[in-house]
Every structure is written in structure tokens, then in C-alpha cells.
Amino acid sequence: MLWIKTFHILFVMAWMAGLFYLPRILVHYVEGKKASEDVRRLVIMATKLLRFSALMAFFALGLGFALWLNYGFSGTWLWLKMAFVALLILYHAQCWRYVQKMINDEIINSSIYFRIFNETALLIVIPILILVVVKPF
Numbered sequence: 001m002l003w004i005k006t007f008h009i010l011f012v013m014a015w016m017a018g019l020f021y022l023p024r025i026l027v028h029y030v031e032g033k034k035a036s037e038d039v040r041r042l043v044i045m046a047t048k049l050l051r052f053s054a055l056m057a058f059f060a061l062g063l064g065f066a067l068w069l070n071y072g073f074s075g076t077w078l079w080l081k082m083a084f085v086a087l088l089i090l091y092h093a094q095c096w097r098y099v100q101k102m103i104n105d106e107i108i109n110s111s112i113y114f115r116i117f118n119e120t121a122l123l124i125v126i127p128i129l130i131l132v133v134v135k136p137f
Contacts, residue, residue, distance in 0.1 A: 018053025023118035076137035
């Protein structure tokens with residue numbers, strides 16, 4: 001079970017790396033468009049990073065489910081953690097929507113919006129870490 005836990009943590013880290021960097025690409029894209037720069041490379045980067053991040057999420061969630069089955073479904077902390085994981089999945093889905101708009105040249109939000117959006121993932125992950133490590137409930 002420790003191997004599964006190790007790989008679960010590894011894939012979560014990779015997933016989060018993608019979710020932390022993807023909105024930064026969106027910031028640069030919006031600012032580049034505003035400055036009339038060529039932003040095609042950013043579209044390619046965002047698309048590839050989104051695919052990588054989705055694959056890492058798939059493995060992280062699958063291994064997390066295996067851990068859940070092995071250790072059981074008990075503890076309020078676990079159910080609350082799962083609620084935050086669901087928010088993280090929704091955040092990832094929103095990133096996908098933004099990349100689709102980027103591909104179609106439809107980004108309508110400002111770079112300031114994406115800078116704030118970038119911090120949202122961290123605000124979701126912090127409670128997850130606290131719940132996993134401290135298990136307050």
C-alpha cells in the first residue's frame with residue numbers, strides 16, 4: 001500500500017504543477033495578445049500542458065480511489081477532502097474551457113483575472129493538505 005501511496009503523491013504533485021502553471025500561460029497569452037505579439041507557441045504549450053495535467057489527474061485519482069478502497073471510507077476529514085478534490089476537478093475543467101477558448105481565440109478575461117484565477121488552485125490545495133496531514137475530524 002505504501003507504493004500506491006507514493007505514486008499517488010507523485011501524480012498529485014505532477015497534476016498540481018500543471019494546474020499551477022497553466023493559468024500563468026493564460027496570463028502571458030492575454031498580455032501577448034494585447035501587445036499584438038505572436039502567441040501561437042503559448043497555445044501549443046497550454047494544450048500540451050493540459051493533456052499532461054489531465055493524464056496525471058487520471059492516475060492520481062485512480063490511485064487515490066485504490067487507497068480509499070483499501071483504508072476504508074471513514075472519517076469526516078476524508079469526506080471533506082473529497083469535496084475539495086471535487087472542487088479541484090472543477091477547477092481543472094475550467095482550465096480546459098479556458099484553453100479551448102484560447103485555441104479558438106476567444107479569451108475574454110483580463111490578465112489580472114487570470115492572475116487571481118491562478119491562486120485559486122492553491123486555495124483549494126491548502127485545505128486538502130491540512131485535512132490529510134492533521135486529520136482534524
